[in-house]
Amino acid sequence: MNKHDAIYKTHPNVVSIGGDNAFDAQGNPVAYNEATVQAYIDAHAYIENRAKEYPSFIDYLDGVVKGDQTQIDKYIADCQAVKTKYPKPS
Helix, strand or coil, X not given: CCXXXXXXXXXXXXXXXXXXXXXXXXXXXXXXXXXXXXXXXXXXXXXXXXXXXXXXXXHHHHHHHHCCHHHHHHHHHHHHHHHHXXXXXX
């Protein structure tokens, strides 16, 4: 997640961003909290990390079509390993 996305998520009154400056619907500057934005980024980093490492769902579907339970089980185990590597924050 990038900083701009996090600003939009944590400060719903922000409708546009230019550089490090945020603005409301009337074009007024909006002060945003850097710590809040960074905390949001950190708390959601696991999502992008998981997405990069999950195996292709095609492997799962291929196993289903072929009736190959070993391939299906391997896909599930690989997904679980990624979830363990990048746990959701508590």
